[in-house]
Amino acid sequence: MIDLIKQCITMSIPLVLIALAGFFSERGGVINIGLEGKTLLACFFAVAFSSRFGPGMGLCLTIVATSLVSLLHWLLTQVYRMDHIISGMAINLLAAGATSFFKFKFAPDGLDDAHSPPKMLLYALGIIAPALLWWLSHKTRFGLQHRSAGSDPDKARLLGINPQGIRFMGLIGTGVLCALAGSLLIAETPQFTDGMTSGRGYIALAALILGGWRPVNAGLACLLFGAASALQIQYNGQYIPSEAWKSLPYLVTLLAIAGFLGRNRTPAGLGKP
């Protein structure tokens, strides 16, 4: 039982961080298919920087580097006004290519314990993050402006808010949270491997949608998905084929998008300039 709970936390906290990273961009109106790529790059940065500069400095540099990648997304979607989906896919491609290409040069070995990112700190952040984000988006000036930019950018403009500027901040938030998630994944498996995020970006996006783009609910959805994969690992195809377990999050999300589980809560300004 203890094992199961432990497994559940290990599986779900990275998902929580990635889903909230998605919250930062999607609630501000930027469709983010690129979460997978950003997290993969964060994993790569975490190994590359932590092995050279130690855990603390490594984490900071990972956050900075991932935020810069996230700002590339801002540049493409807001300045160049590229289609959000194409830009997200392109970032995923770029991340997969670049990490695979530079892996041998910058991140050939696993991290030892002395260089591994601060695991406990990251877990603690992952646990308080949903509440923190709820506070940020409902109780602060920035949060309200951020949600208005995502709900109706044209009306937000009439109120003197610049959606592009707000989204700039939002995408920095996305970068920071992706960096935390990537560092956490590296803290658990200290070696960087190609495609090591293994679809977590998409599962997290699914959780965000299932949670109706609300931080606490998205966190709970991640916990649900984490529990499902923990059960799958624990019972490993004993009663139900493990592939069915793995499909469960996607199937539930499909039903949620189809509106069979409550009303559709997609932010109205999602993907609008």
Next chain:
Amino acid sequence: MVRVFLLLAKLLIRCISSGRDFALKLYRAQRSGDLRKLFHATVLGLAGSILLVASLMVAGANPVSAISQLLTGSVGSASAISGTIREMTPLLILGVSVFLALKAGLFNIGAEGQFLVGSCFAAATMLAVGGPLGVVLGVLVGAISGGLWALPAGYIKAFRNGHEVITTIMLNNIAVNLTKWLVSGPFKGEKAVSATTATLPINSQLTPLIKIGQFELPQAVVVGILLTVGVGYWLTKTTSGYELRAAGANPTAAEFAGVKTKQVTVKAMFLSGSIAGIAGALQIAQFEHRFYDGSSVGYGFDALGVALLAGGNPYGLFASSFLFGALNKGGTSLMGLGIDKGITTMVLAIVIIIFAAIKYRQRGGQND
């Protein structure tokens, strides 16, 4: 202590917001000016090339020898060209599939899943029936299963207002798990050790149409060319094709002109899925001769790039799928120089970014 921390935090926010102000200036600057497109194409192209060359140098490779190896490995000899065509075939057919959906205003990210489902069921059919008849039935089953796999996405888009990108991503992941389960259970070959079907009998493997020395022209690529021409004709010369394009270009206007946009959306998604399924079936019959877990190496995602680069013209698909095929093939030959294949993926990503930043721009919002 707390005061110092607050001061630092304020300083950090100040730094970030001055960065934001600079970025916004950039944003305003690019909103005015006539040569914007040309300028941006040049800037982005230069930035992309510098990034790629710098990447090669940092990794300790010689950019010149890498580029020449990329060329010889992809189009340098008859066997290299055959390899490129082999890589190009699934990309061309999947490109047609994504292109068709794109014309109806749909992003079919799900080509990957439809390809997998189509090839899995096609392989099972070909094995069960056998012979040339098996191939024909297999392609048919591939088309139907691929189409059915895309149908939920079309339905949810048309009648439930759910974004097709999200639903097709979900369907992709379900398809991966479903086909994995099928080939490790019901469809698994009798003597197979890993998760794979049995190999097709010789008489249901498609032979190359033309074979001169090292050069091979597979039958599947001919089917792909016919499909491209057929879809191009259908979209531009028939009523139903026109309705599909109208629904994609402006759904509201199309609705008022009497087009049943919802039905058209569902139909477009089904057709797109069927073509992706055909790609899967032909991949089995012509090249792979069996279906195994993990047999698609992201063809579906590359296909989105192929369709985007075709830029609205179906015949552009030939060029763009050839480019992608050549990069895939050449990338494999780069391994010989000790350069990771990832660099070609980076090239593709940068090409897509440059092209999309110029061609697929959004309108509306400030100043428009």
